[in-house]
Amino acid sequence: MSNKHLIDNQELEALKKVLESGHLFRHREEATECDSFEKEFSEFIGTSSSCLVNSGTNALVAALRALDIKEGDEVIVPAYTFFATISSVLTVGATPVVVNIGSEFLLELDSIKEAVTKKTKAIIPVHMDGRPCEIDKICDFAKKENLFVIEDCAQALGATYKGKRLGSFGDLGCFSFNMEKTITCGEGGAITTNDGALGLKLKLVSDHAFGLNPKYKKMFEGMETILGSSMRVSELSGAMLRVQLKKVDSIIEENKKRKEILAKKLGTQIVEGECCSTLYLRQDSLENSVALTKKLLDKGITAMPMSMRLAHNIWQWKDYLSFNKIDYIETMEKLMGTVRIEIDNRKSLEQIEIDAEYIFGTRFLFRNSDT
Numbered sequence: 098m099s100n101k102h103l104i105d106n107q108e109l110e111a112l113k114k115v116l117e118s119g120h121l122f123r124h125r126e127e128a129t130e131c132d133s134f135e136k137e138f139s140e141f142i143g144t145s146s147s148c149l150v151n152s153g154t155n156a157l158v159a160a161l162r163a164l165d166i167k168e169g170d171e172v173i174v175p176a177y178t179f180f181a182t183i184s185s186v187l188t189v190g191a192t193p194v195v196v197n198i199g200s201e202f203l204l205e206l207d208s209i210k211e212a213v214t215k216k217t218k219a220i221i222p223v224h225m226d227g228r229p230c231e232i233d234k235i236c237d238f239a240k241k242e243n244l245f246v247i248e249d250c251a252q253a254l255g256a257t258y259k260g261k262r263l264g265s266f267g268d269l270g271c272f273s274f275n276m277e278k279t280i281t282c283g284e285g286g287a288i289t290t291n292d293g294a295l296g297l298k299l300k301l302v303s304d305h306a307f308g309l310n311p312k313y314k315k316m317f318e319g320m321e322t323i324l325g326s327s328m329r330v331s332e333l334s335g336a337m338l339r340v341q342l343k344k345v346d347s348i349i350e351e352n353k354k355r356k357e358i359l360a361k362k363l364g365t366q367i368v369e370g371e372c373c374s375t376l377y378l379r380q381d382s383l384e385n386s387v388a389l390t391k392k393l394l395d396k397g398i399t400a401m402p403m404s405m406r407l408a409h410n411i412w413q414w415k416d417y418l419s420f421n422k423i424d425y426i427e428t429m430e431k432l433m434g435t436v437r438i439e440i441d442n443r444k445s446l447e448q449i450e451i452d453a454e455y456i457f458g459t460r461f462l463f464r465n466s467d468t
């Protein structure tokens with residue numbers, strides 16, 4: 098999908114300024130665009146610091162590394178997520194323990210409790226499709242059990258739970274700025290935290306220039322030597338994200354106006370605090386989901402049976418994990434019987450009214466139950 102509607106002169110001006118300055122590298126004597134973005138982003142999310150990296154996947158990898166999660170450790174993840182949540186755990190050598198999703202398509206506390214073993218080190222609740230998990234309950238449980246919580250907020254930048262931004266509840270929050278996310282700089286990611294020591298460790302893990310640059314020597318004084326990586330972004334990304342960040346609330350507001358029209362007509366719910374970037378229509382069977390999807394795509398409405406999003410389908414990850422398909426039949430049944438519609442901010446409210454009428458008329462041809 099093109100991001101043209103999210104980009105205007107402000108981004109062009111910010112990028113031009115960086116290009117004209119000739120300073121593309123983030124490490125300089127004076128404060129840089131990347132430094133400023135990190136400060137502004139943590140203020141926006143409500144954490145004490147943030148760390149800018151080059152993808153949401155690397156945000157997760159850096160988070161796991163900063164928590165010293167490694168071979169022999171288990172990390173609990175949901176069976177409906179983008180593959181990156183799983184691959185990041187595999188990348189650090191740990192074992193993803195994948196659990197079925199609950200009725201709201203999210204990781205739930207009861208299944209987490211069943212999956213915990215002596216080897217469990219962390220839980221990664223994923224706020225999928227912009228909808229918040231019951232993150233307070235998960236964090237309370239994790240605290241009692243001495244487990245870390247890494248919130249995967251890649252699809253939920255700007256969403257809240259009980260009035261607080263997601264990414265401020267867990268030990269760490271991970272974000273993506275790729276082209277499908279609330280805001281974008283093409284590719285990028287960030288990690289948020291309220292833990293000062295973890296905040297510093299993230300810098301070292303994600304960018305060896307922090308550890309080796311004399312400018313930062315004082316900042317890391319007394320800390321162990323950590324082998325860093327190169328997940329750094331350029332000043333172009335920092336500058337563009339600073340502009341984009343100012344747009345988050347209005348982007349979500351525009352999504353919400355559109356989702357309200359659809360939800361009212363279709364009798365579906367809006368979850369408190371969600372990004373309103375998607376709408377689920379439960380169709381009961383894959384056959385019904387496919388039939389409805391065909392009709393919607395014909396009319397230019399972006400929709401897909403949830404099980405057909407291959408990078409989000411646990412059965413497709415079999416080469417990387419060992420499991421029996423039957424273990425995840427519950428998740429697959431939910432995903433097969435549900436059509437996911439993308440809320441398209443490029444469409445006028447009038448067009449969304451027309452879409453809502455069309456979906457309403459069409460879904461009853463195939464629909465058996467309500468969301």
Ligand SMILES: Cc1ncc(COP(=O)(O)O)c(C=O)c1O
Pocket residue numbers: 151152153154155178179181182223249251252272273274275284285286
């Ligand atoms: C839930 C989730 N986690 C992690 C990622 C990884 O982000 P990136 O594509 O920026 O690596 C994504 C990206 O789509 C995602 O949807």
